[in-house]
Amino acid sequence: MSNALARRKLVPRHPRELDFAEGIPVNWANGDVFRSRFFDAFSTTLPEGEKFFIVSLRQFKDRLQDPALQQELKDFIRQEGLHGILHNAYNNRLGRQGVDIELITEVLRKFFAAHTKILSPRMQLTLTACAEHLTASMAHAILGRSSHLFDGADERVRALYFWHAAEEIEHKSVAFDLLKNQAKVGYIPRVLMMAYISIVFHALVFPILEHVLRNDGYTARERIGLWGKGLWWMFKPRRGGFYFDLMGHYLSWFKPGFEPWSHGDLEAYDRWIETYAESGDVRPATEAAYAVLGKAA
Structure with a gap:
């Protein structure tokens, strides 16, 4: 099993x-x-986000x-x-749990439609490349330190996110290659856009998360407690903090000579791919990758 960064x-x-x-x-x-509920809120943003990414690259x-x-x-578009x-x-x-998915989808649709109108095709591609780096950072964390x-976790949800992570890793350089070689977008615009999308990601996901917690019936006091513990999990400055685990990969974007395939462990990804090729099923592939990660922990 190869772990080469290629x-x-x-x-x-x-x-x-x-x-x-x-x-x-x-x-x-x-x-x-x-x-x-954080990952559930994140999931609600993905269908409309994926549509925007596809359109921005098709241009x-x-x-x-x-x-x-x-x-x-x-293949990127199909994935x-x-x-x-x-x-x-x-x-x-x-x-089915009472979360207003239609409202969330409509808000997200308007959000991405506004960016399609406001941004040039080059800047739409820049936004997509930045978002793809964010998801690649999460993917490497999920199939690694995090x-x-x-x-x-429920094995179906784990399989969903491991499958998604594996394919995010596979196509992590597609938008960046277009950005660099076809759109010719320079360092400053892509750094500024990364700062923007890093803020916007939380501005979208956190209100959805709050909506879901309210729908679950938690009181204001209970929600404050959940947010306090949850934000500590996300931002605590040591291993086990979600953002701490992915920060090295995320920050690699800010290197002037950044290349997507210069960063990210691939051992669990390779095991996922090998097992999927044998079984044709994301569930045993996920459990095989998870076993590798367990042994490495």
């Missing part, structure tokens, strides 16, 4: 074996309310003359489209 092949996969219709606990992350497809790059872009489909299915579970987040 570009991986994009393979769109549709995990039809994942069924979110029933049986998943409300607080699926080993009973942790904030952790469960540059005619500039690609190399058939290999054209195929890579097609992102499937991510939207699966997270829509997962988000329907939240709707795998403990899924200890005791």
Whole structure:
């Protein structure tokens, strides 16, 4: 099993074996309310976000003359489209719990539509490349130092996020390559956009998370306690803090000579890929990767 930091092949996969219709606990992350609902809130942003990413890259497809790059872009679009489909299915579970998914989706649709109108195609691509780096940072953390987040988690939700993480790793350089080689966007614009999207990510996810907690019936006092413990989990300055675990990968973006494939451990990813190739099922692939991470812990 290779752990070399080198570009991986994009393979769109549709995990039809994942069924979110029933049986998943409300607080699926080993009973942790904030952790469960943070990832649930994050999930609600993904279908509309994936649509924006696809459109922003499609605007540059005619500039690609190399058939290999054209195929890579097609595979990126297929992967992102499937991510939207699966997270829509997962988000329907939240709707059945009383979360106003239609309202959330409409707000997000307007948010991305406004950026389509305001930003030039080059800046739309820059926003997408920054967002893809954020998700790649999370993906490497999930398939690495932050795998403990899924200890005791429902195996279907763990499989959803491990599958998504694996494919985010596979296509983590596609938007950046277009940004650098076709759009010719320089260092300062991409750094400023990263600062912007880092703020906007929380401005979107945190209000959705608060809405979900209110829907769950927690009082104001209870929610303050959940936020206090949850923000400590996210921001605590030592291993086990979610952002601490991914910060090194995230900050690599700010290096003038940044290259996506110069960062990120791939051992668990490679085991996930090997097992999926053998089984065709994201669940055993996830458990195999999880076992590697457990042994490394």
